[in-house]
Amino acid sequence: MQYEFTLPADYDMGIIRERVAAKGHLLDDFPGLAFKAYLVRERGVAGSPVNQYAPFYLWRTGAGMTEFLRGPGFRTLSADFGRPPVRHWLAAGLHLGPAADREPTTAVREQRPVPETEDAGEALDAALAGLGDRPGLCAAAVALDPERWELTRFTLWHHDAPDHGTRYRVLHLSRPEIRDL
Numbered sequence: 001m002q003y004e005f006t007l008p009a010d011y012d013m014g015i016i017r018e019r020v021a022a023k024g025h026l027l028d029d030f031p032g033l034a035f036k037a038y039l040v041r042e043r044g045v046a047g048s049p050v051n052q053y054a055p056f057y058l059w060r061t062g063a064g065m066t067e068f069l070r071g072p073g074f075r076t077l078s079a080d081f082g083r084p085p086v087r088h089w090l091a092a093g094l095h096l097g098p099a100a101d102r103e104p105t106t107a108v109r110e111q112r113p114v115p116e117t118e119d120a121g122e123a124l125d126a127a128l129a130g131l132g133d134r135p136g137l138c139a140a141a142v143a144l145d146p147e148r149w150e151l152t153r154f155t156l157w158h159h160d161a162p163d164h165g166t167r168y169r170v171l172h173l174s175r176p177e178i179r180d181l
Contacts, residue, residue, distance in 0.1 A: 001065055002109075003084035004054040011051045013042050017171060024172035026073060032064015033057065034094065035139070035175040037107050037156060039168035046167055053081075054168060056107065056154055058091060058141050060177050089143030089152055092124040096178070097137025104138045104156035104173055110165035114149045127153045136161075139178065 007013075020038045027036050037056045041048040059065040068074055069086065078084070114123045128142045131153075138156040145152065153165075161167060 001057040001059060001086055001088040002054060003086045004052055005081050005084060007051040007053065009043055009051065013040060013051055016040055016053050020171040023073075024174065027068075027174040027176070029176050030064065030068065030174065031176070032059055032061035032067070033174065033176050034060045035173060035178045037104070037168075037170055038172040038174075039107055040171060041166075041168055045169075048167070056109070058094065058154075058178075087145075089145050092142045092144055093128045094142075094178075095128055095131060095140045097131070097139060098133050099136050099138045099158040100178075102138060102158040104158055104170045106157040106159070106161040107168040107170050108155045108157070108161045108165040109168070110153045110155075112151055114144070114151050116149075120144060120146075120149065120151075123151055127151055131155065 017040070024038050027033060030036075035058050039054045039056060041050055041052040041054065043049065043051045057065070057068075065088070114120050124142055124144060128140065131137060131140045136157050136159045138158055140153060140155045143152045143154070144150070155161065156170065156173070
């Protein structure tokens with residue numbers, strides 16, 4: 001699951017960093033949540049054209065996601081920034097990399113269509129296996145949007161990530177139930 005708040009070009013991103021520093025720990029024990037990566041993009045940093053707050057969640061249960069979306073944290077966020085559209089996918093796998101015990105600093109979201117001529121299961125397996133155990137990889141999640149037939153691969157890195165996809169800076173990682181799916 002991911003939602004994005006694109007903020008004005010002159011927005012003080014320190015406000016987001018302070019908010020995450022003060023409230024990020026609130027989901028460190030949230031039931032049904034594998035992990036939440038508190039992500040930002042800052043205009044002019046690492047090639048980003050925008051200021052954006054765009055957290056990414058990997059849920060172990062649909063009930064956990066539902067509870068979060070109807071709970072006080074999301075209600076407060078929506079009151080402060082407006083209720084965002086929430087993208088959600090079917091989780092197809094999670095791979096913990098060699099740096100799984102390290103704090104991630106960078107995240108990358110890659111998305112690509114799965115054409116009708118391609119087997120969706122094989123595409124998902126290949127997206128997960130294609131990462132292997134690259135140095136610096138904390139975790140890789142693969143998911144499918146069956147409405148759009150779009151594959152999403154989300155990776156967390158302990159150091160700078162490969163230069164492809166949409167890159168984010170990780171401000172905090174809540175990981176109450178992270179383990180291989």
